[in-house]
Amino acid sequence: MVEALAEFGVGKDFTIRDLAELVGSDDYPVRGAFAWCIKARIVEPSGEVTRRTSRGKPYKAVTYRWTGSTRATRYTQPVPVNAECEAWLRGA
Numbered sequence: 242m243v244e245a246l247a248e249f250g251v252g253k254d255f256t257i258r259d260l261a262e263l264v265g266s267d268d269y270p271v272r273g274a275f276a277w278c279i280k281a282r283i284v285e286p287s288g289e290v291t292r293r294t295s296r297g298k299p300y301k302a303v304t305y306r307w308t309g310s311t312r313a314t315r316y317t318q319p320v321p322v323n324a325e326c327e328a329w330l331r332g333a
Contacts, residue, residue, distance in 0.1 A: 246284065246307040254287050254304040275305075283310050 245264050249255050261271040278284045287306040291299050 246278070249307055251307055251309040254290075254306055256290065256302045256304055258302065279305075281310075281312075283308060283312075 245260060248263060249259075257271055257275055258268055260275065261268045264271065275284070279286075284305045284307050286303055288304045289301045290304055292302050293299055
């Protein structure tokens with residue numbers, strides 16, 4: 242993901258759809274990885290752009306900007322897992 246962000250360059254605005262097109266994927270899988278990049282402060286919101294649906298209706302899409310960072314500066318808290326789930330994850 243960071244390699245793809247580097248292709249946009251630091252300071253250039255882009256949308257998640259732009260990033261999905263760059264990596265050759267649908268929007269939804271990219272959104273999952275991108276959410277992590279936002280939490281890690283690798284990218285930050287920078288504004289919005291108006292686009293049109295295939296039926297011509299306008300909608301707003303958030304634009305983002307790569308901060309230039311390739312390392313996470315913030316980590317999420319671990320999620321508590323119950324004993325049954327932990328056993329399943331370990332393959333027991």
